[in-house]
Amino acid sequence: xxxxxxxxxxxxxxxxxIRLNAPAVVFLDNRFPDFFNQIEYLFSSGFxxxxxxxxxxxxxxxxxxxxxxxxxFNAPLYTFTNLASIPLVExxxxxxxxxxxxxxxxxxxxxxxxxxxxxxxxSNKKASCNPMLxxxxxxxxxxxxxRERLIDQGILRPAITREHTIAIGKTVVxxxxxxxxxxxxxxxxxxxxxLPTWEGGFEAENYCSLREANVAPFLIRFAAKxxxxxxxxxxxxxxxxxxxEYETHFRSLAVQLLDAGLSISMRQKGSILERSSFVADLxxxxxxxxxxxxxxxxxxxxxxxxxxxxxxxxxxxSAVLKRRETKLYASNRYSLLRNESLIEIQNExxxxxxxxxxxxxxxxxxxxxxxxxxxxxxxxVMASLDAREKWTYLSRNYFHKTGP
Numbered sequence: 001x002x003x004x005x006x007x008x009x010x011x012x013x014x015x016x017x018i019r020l021n022a023p024a025v026v027f028l029d030n031r032f033p034d035f036f037n038q039i040e041y042l043f044s045s046g047f048x049x050x051x052x053x054x055x056x057x058x059x060x061x062x063x064x065x066x067x068x069x070x071x072x073f074n075a076p077l078y079t080f081t082n083l084a085s086i087p088l089v090e091x092x093x094x095x096x097x098x099x100x101x102x103x104x105x106x107x108x109x110x111x112x113x114x115x116x117x118x119x120x121x122x123s124n125k126k127a128s129c130n131p132m133l134x135x136x137x138x139x140x141x142x143x144x145x146x147r148e149r150l151i152d153q154g155i156l157r158p159a160i161t162r163e164h165t166i167a168i169g170k171t172v173v174x175x176x177x178x179x180x181x182x183x184x185x186x187x188x189x190x191x192x193x194x195l196p197t198w199e200g201g202f203e204a205e206n207y208c209s210l211r212e213a214n215v216a217p218f219l220i221r222f223a224a225k226x227x228x229x230x231x232x233x234x235x236x237x238x239x240x241x242x243x244x245e246y247e248t249h250f251r252s253l254a255v256q257l258l259d260a261g262l263s264i265s266m267r268q269k270g271s272i273l274e275r276s277s278f279v280a281d282l283x284x285x286x287x288x289x290x291x292x293x294x295x296x297x298x299x300x301x302x303x304x305x306x307x308x309x310x311x312x313x314x315x316x317x318s319a320v321l322k323r324r325e326t327k328l329y330a331s332n333r334y335s336l337l338r339n340e341s342l343i344e345i346q347n348e349x350x351x352x353x354x355x356x357x358x359x360x361x362x363x364x365x366x367x368x369x370x371x372x373x374x375x376x377x378x379x380x381v382m383a384s385l386d387a388r389e390k391w392t393y394l395s396r397n398y399f400h401k402t403g404p
Contacts, residue, residue: 018078018087023049023395024094025113026075028056028066029101034237034270035062036069038120039098043073046388048096049395053078055087057103089113094399100130108135114399121306122146122374124330126205129153138398139165142309143376148331166398167378168390170313180267181295181314190298191230191265192223197305198238199246207304208239209321210249212345216256218321219301223262225355231257232295234267236305241272251278258287265291299358304328312374317367319354321345337370 026042028035042048054070056063058079070077080086083106089095091112097104098120108115115137122128122142133139133155141147147165150156156164184190196210209215223231233254240246250273257264264282266274268290273279282288300311300318304326311318319341322328328335328342335342340357344350357363377383379397382390 017085019090020053020055020078020087020093021090022051022053022076022093024052024096025089026052026054026096026098027104027107028054028098029103030062030099031059032062032238032241034065035099036066037237037269040069040072042096042098042118043075046386047391049388049391055080057081092400094395097136100127100132104132105135114138116140116399122309123306124149124304124308124328124334125207126327126329129155129329131155134164136164140394141165141167142170143167143374145331145334145337145374148333149329152331153329162378166394167376168382168394169375169377170309179294181297181300181311181316183314183316184296184298186227186298188296189230190228190296191232192219192226192228193232193234193295193297193300193311194219195234195300195302195305195307195311196236196239197303197307198236198240199242201242204326207323207326208236208246209303209323209345210235210239210246210253212321212323214345214348214351215321216253218343218345218351219253219257220260220262221351221355222299222301222319222358223260226299226359228298229261230263230265232265232267232291232297234295234307235271235273237269237271239271239273247273247276247278250276254278254282254288263289265289267295268292309374312371315371317363319343319358333373337366337373339366341366341370 026039026048043052053076054066055078056066058081063079067077078087083103086103086106089110094114094116095107097115097117100117117133117136117139119128119140129149133150144167147161147167150165151158151161197208199208200206219231223229235250254264264287266279266288268274274290279288283290297316300316301321302308302311302318303321308318308320320338321343322345324344324346340354341363343354382393385393
């Protein structure tokens, strides 16, 4: 009897699912408070068409920031609390997925829409080789190296990869940081940058080099070789989210760099570490300068992360720090192109090999070859299109192609 009453009330007061009619939908199911900032380039670049809406899971901790982000671009925001309350999308829309989430599979049951994974950066992390990439209608990638990664790592079969992936270059994939970095040699004020990634949702995805004792001595030695006294610390905004120990690691790094006589600036972007009392004290005493705007860089040191392609988009040379505990999900050609610039940070021989090569003719040739290889276009027409034109072209010729 009670069960019958309960079912009756559930049916009577069941919330009707909203139906959305929009050219494009951005579907977000991510728990981090500031993650909209990582995808705002999809809107600010003009890539997404007018009338794009956002669907996100209702979470108290991040709803306010998502609402504010969507409002900046006049994008209507709809929320859901469970699978049954996800809004229904009318046929003909393109649903964009910047993150892999289990709820994405629920959205993809709607086969009258095109389902496109864009991602928020191109990297050799485990997340960039998620088997879920097989499920989307299309995966937008930066270029041929990205496609080779998916084949070499066994995510996609070579026979279908050309149809399933679309190489669109850097216009969209790295748009969000296009104006943050420019190349300048040391004589013109170019700095050395260190861009550590965050520690990942769990240890298997922890590519952050900040915890390694060799990092500070390496940066000091590298700066000395390049003749630089300025270093930019550009940390991932989520660094320290899972583990507070990274504030201790950051403190140790900053102290060692300052004791070595290096001048430190830190990218101001609302990161967790930036808000720490330690950084606040150093800013107050003018030992660290908070920095915004375009950074002039001569060289960048990055972790295995999307920062590598972002830096490459600015034609800035870089070295990648790899921890032995985390697997590199890269193509075979990537490893050959990077060679000495892919450094095993716990291995002194690897560090010494890079420092011996860095800044020389061999280094310059390898950097140019890598920069040329990472971005490409399958369709030469797209190379001449801006972000807005690129969406229209992709929609007509790929997402909703009606003719041969």
